[in-house]
Amino acid sequence: MKIGYQGVLHSHNHAAALAVTEEMQLTEGSFELVPLISSKNVVEALLSGEVEYGLMAVQNSIGGVVKESQEALLDKDLELVKEVILSISHSTFKLNNSIKNDDITEVISHPQALKQCATNLKRIYPNAMVAPVENTALAPKYVVEGKFGKNTAVVCAKVAGEYYKMTLVEEGIQDKSDNRTTFNMFRVPLTR
Ligand SMILES: O=C(O)C(=O)C[C@]1(C(=O)O)C=C[C@@H](O)C=C1
Structure with a gap:
């Protein structure tokens, strides 16, 4: 059984996917x-049948609605099969x-993570701007690969x-x- 998730290895979504499989x-x-x-x-992988289940973050207690998930789910007929709050x-x-x-000079992460840490980031790095990347766990990858300058910091899970x-x-x-953060797992409705 294939479970697709928003993110990459060592993202918060990856942790949520492991929690779901345990549950x-x-x-x-x-x-x-x-x-x-x-x-x-x-959503695309669910609709094409590439994966049977799809997991994504939908809501956070500090940052509110996860915009990229809200937009991806808009007008899509998917069945909610599991909810996990981490x-x-x-x-x-x-x-x-x-x-x-x-x-x-720059702090990179997923926009939700930057939002959840905004005040602390200003304290820790008083001279930095924030910039979005696709996922928290891609931020350290990009910096070590040299895609961003050496004066770039990241926000991610400790493990990443x-x-x-x-x-x-x-x-x-x-x-x-x-x-x-609330994570939802979906599948294509069986009745279709
Ligand atoms: O899975 C991750 O680590 C992400 O980058 C995504 C995401 C999100 O979309 O809300 C997941 C959990 C946290 O709320 C911050 C970011």
């Missing part, structure tokens, strides 16, 4: 998690310790920054400690 008591080897980056890609902790990383926080061997600046940087 459904799916055994290892009986499912495949397919990283599809965007909610739009998830507590979300964001961390911020830079390339290395020789870069001062004051010298960070560590995976790409970036330097942790601060963890738990969401503006409210109680930060929850």
Whole structure:
């Protein structure tokens, strides 16, 4: 069984996909998690039959409605099969310790993550602008690959920054400690 999800390895959506498979008591080897980056890609893969289930973030307690999912789901006839609410902790990383926080000029992440951490980001990196990328876990990947300058910091799950061997600046940087995201899993209705 293929489950497509918004995001890539070590994104919050990836964590949600693992939580869903646990809840459904799916055994290892009986499912495949397919990283599809965007909610739009998830909906397209569901409609084409490439995946049987599709998961995406729909709402956050600080950032509100997840716009990319709202837009992707608009006028689509999909059946909601599961809802999971996860507590979300964001961390911020830079390339290395020789870069001062004051010298960070840009912070990249998914727009929802940037929104959830806006006040703390201004405190940590007073001279930085924020810029959106497709997914939290793509932010550290892009920086280590050199797609952004070395004075770029990222916001992502702790596991994602560590995976790409970036330097942790601060963890738990969401503006409210109680930060929850609702993820929905859909399929194409069987009656169609
Ligand atoms: O899955 C991720 O890590 C994402 O980048 C997406 C997303 C979202 O769309 O809301 C997922 C959970 C958090 O609320 C922040 C970002």
